[in-house]
Amino acid sequence: MHLRASQLTKDFGHRSIVKNATLSVNPGEVVTIFGPNGAGKTTLIKILATLLKPTSGELEIEGTDAIEDCSGVRNMLGVVIHETLAYPAFSPYENLKFFGQMYGVKQLEQRATTLLTEVGLQRFVHEPLHIFSRGMTQRFMIARALLHRPSVLLLDEPFSGLDAAAKQFVLERIAQEQQDGKGIIITTHNTELGYLVGTTFFFMINGELEEVAQRDEITAERLLLMYEEKMRSNLSV
Amino acid sequence: MIKKTFRQIGALIRKDLGLQFRSKETLVLIFVFSVLVVLIFAFAFGPIFPEKGERGKLAASVLWAAFVFAGIITLNRSFTAERSHGALHGIRLTGVDASNLYLSKVVSTVIFLFLLEIVVTPIALQFLDLLDVVTVGILLKLFGVLGIGTLGFCAVGVLLAGMSTSTNGGESLLSVILLPIVIPIIMGGAKCTVSLLVTGELANGFWLNLLIGYSLVFLASAYLLAGAVIEE
Numbered sequence: 203m204h205l206r207a208s209q210l211t212k213d214f215g216h217r218s219i220v221k222n223a224t225l226s227v228n229p230g231e232v233v234t235i236f237g238p239n240g241a242g243k244t245t246l247i248k249i250l251a252t253l254l255k256p257t258s259g260e261l262e263i264e265g266t267d268a269i270e271d272c273s274g275v276r277n278m279l280g281v282v283i284h285e286t287l288a289y290p291a292f293s294p295y296e297n298l299k300f301f302g303q304m305y306g307v308k309q310l311e312q313r314a315t316t317l318l319t320e321v322g323l324q325r326f327v328h329e330p331l332h333i334f335s336r337g338m339t340q341r342f343m344i345a346r347a348l349l350h351r352p353s354v355l356l357l358d359e360p361f362s363g364l365d366a367a368a369k370q371f372v373l374e375r376i377a378q379e380q381q382d383g384k385g386i387i388i389t390t391h392n393t394e395l396g397y398l399v400g401t402t403f404f405f406m407i408n409g410e411l412e413e414v415a416q417r418d419e420i421t422a423e424r425l426l427l428m429y430e431e432k433m434r435s436n437l438s439v
Numbered sequence: 440m441i442k443k444t445f446r447q448i449g450a451l452i453r454k455d456l457g458l459q460f461r462s463k464e465t466l467v468l469i470f471v472f473s474v475l476v477v478l479i480f481a482f483a484f485g486p487i488f489p490e491k492g493e494r495g496k497l498a499a500s501v502l503w504a505a506f507v508f509a510g511i512i513t514l515n516r517s518f519t520a521e522r523s524h525g526a527l528h529g530i531r532l533t534g535v536d537a538s539n540l541y542l543s544k545v546v547s548t549v550i551f552l553f554l555l556e557i558v559v560t561p562i563a564l565q566f567l568d569l570l571d572v573v574t575v576g577i578l579l580k581l582f583g584v585l586g587i588g589t590l591g592f593c594a595v596g597v598l599l600a601g602m603s604t605s606t607n608g609g610e611s612l613l614s615v616i617l618l619p620i621v622i623p624i625i626m627g628g629a630k631c632t633v634s635l636l637v638t639g640e641l642a643n644g645f646w647l648n649l650l651i652g653y654s655l656v657f658l659a660s661a662y663l664l665a666g667a668v669i670e671e
Binding site (some may be wrong): 251279285287289291300 | 443446447450451453454457458461462520523524525526528529530531532533534535536537670
């Protein structure tokens with residue numbers, strides 16, 4: 203098992219943003235978490251990425267206690283969140299080279315060039331990141347997340363703000379990484395795309411994470427109906 | 440492990456200096472600011488300056504005022520660049536030890552400010568009519584004092600900037616919390632500078648010892664606290 207989270211809770215003041223979240227991800231598994239804005243998905247991803255300490259609960263990554271030894275597990279994680287996690291004044295190549303040095307990536311220059319070509323940024327290798335569109339930035343962020351060959355990918359809203367071609371690219375890349383045996387956790391509010399890539403589905407509403415079904419147990423239409431029903435019942439409460 | 444540590448610290452320092460010299464925003468800002476401080480003092484007290492002893496005291500106050508405020512600007516800008524697009528999270532995700540991250544930030548900020556001091560000090564001495572009476576030996580000793588003072592200032596400044604820039608209004612907060620703490624550094628540095636510019640030597644060892652002692656204590660204690668500050 204790549205990642206195991208148990209009873210994770212995060213409080214900010216008196217408000218619980220994540221409530222007793224429990225999930226795990228195995229090699230080749232894609233866990234998709236559906237939820238509306240403000241449900242706590244980003245907070246959960248930041249906790250799983252060890253960027254936020256949970257108020258309570260347990261988190262193991264590759265068998266290591268990630269709360270006690272967060273520095274020791276971080277190089278097993280590839281993370282895409284709303285921020286670029288990079289320097290906008292640097293080009294994608296300079297960013298990958300810097301972060302590759304930090305990770306200790308071998309044959310770094312070749313790795314950076316290959317990755318940037320794979321994500322379709324070969325023509326913009328030396329352009330500063332701050333001139334990139336949303337889609338190009340997302341492609342760079344995926345390259346950055348894959349740079350050090352992590353075993354777990356944490357993708358927070360990877361389809362957000364992308365055009366059809368960029369969404370297709372992200373879908374294909376996720377499928378490729380899944381085949382390579384990575385454990386992947388995705389958050390999204392797009393049930394159609396989330397269903398396409400996911401193998402296990404969760405809903406997250408008001409900080410509460412609930413496992414819904416495995417992919418072979420449910421159709422996309424049924425998943426969408428359940429999600430809409432869940433959202434309606436949440437609104438009525 | 441040691442090799443990895445040095446590789447990471449080296450990469451972080453190169454990145455910091457690369458960013459500073461690439462954008463040139465901070466570079467131009469602190470240079471113009473420092474020269475402006477020098478010019479204001481020079482015009483206020485000039486054009487007929489008092490005798491050498493008084494000019495030495497004036498130059499010491501001008502230099503330290505300029506460098507302390509340039510240091511605050513540099514620290515604020517440096518951490519704002521780290522936080523604005525989550526780059527600091529990106530660095531944390533590489534698994535780098537927070538103390539090494541702190542140490543690299545101190546070294547790069549010291550290098551950056553020291554380069555400013557090397558450029559601005561002769562300009563200040565020229566405007567205050569002291570350049571002719573300062574020998575190369577005194578100038579080198581002066582850079583030594585400024586270097587030690589800058590190290591002490593950055594040792595505590597980097598730690599506090601790491602905390603303050605994550606809060607609303609952090610830029611003004613840094614000045615409020617940093618200046619009272621670095622008073623011993625400023626006192627020691629200014630007194631050593633006066634001594635060098637007036638007598639040509641460090642007459643009283645007390646102020647130099649104070650400067651070195653506080654710089655090292657700040658560096659060691661901030662290094663130990665860096666993990667908690669950066670992770671939280």
